[in-house]
Amino acid sequence: ALSKPSFIRKARLAAWIKRMQASTVGDWQGVFIMSFQEKSAWAMILALTLAGAIYFSSVIHLSLEIGEIIPPLLPSLVIYTVIVVAMAAGSHIVIALLNPKEANAKLDERERAIFDRAGHWSGVVLGFGVVMALGWYLFSYDGHLMFYAILLTLMVAQLIEYFLRIAFYKRPF
Secondary structure (H helix, E strand, O other): OOOHHHHHHHHHHHHHHHHHHHOOOHHHHHHHOOOHHHHHHHHHHHHHHHHHHHHHHHHHHHHHHHOOOOOOOHHHHHHHHHHHHHHHHHHHHHHHHHOHHHHOOOOOHHHHHHHHHHHHHHHHHHHHHHHHHHHHHHHHOOHHHHHHHHHHHHHHHHHHHHHHHHHHHHOOO
């Protein structure tokens, strides 16, 4: 059996979710007029930025302590991955609870075009970054540095894809 305070909290949360689902005007207009895909992109931008900042700050800190670039460490990459997955899953659950119909909707023709165009430009950035990292390796012969450059390129390319999706939703192309 639920205790009274727990029951009250659950009832308040359910009432809040119901109000948010019904609200598309007023103070919440900018948040709830966005499509599920736009909200998803913002959530992923937040998750990737936060996890990437944590990961690269630890790499920089440890590298400065020992005076050279540290090798990529599997435990650090696992922590980075867990942070991204946890934040992505949690945020998408909240977004889906706020508008379950839209969360299960298929992409329409315009949204598919938005995804294709954003993915194209993200791929261009990814290709450029990988080629630059490989070229950098030819001059430095530092595999650790190449690994971090390619990992950063992957993160930046994905962030660009999400930012472009948001931009393309806001304006026709």
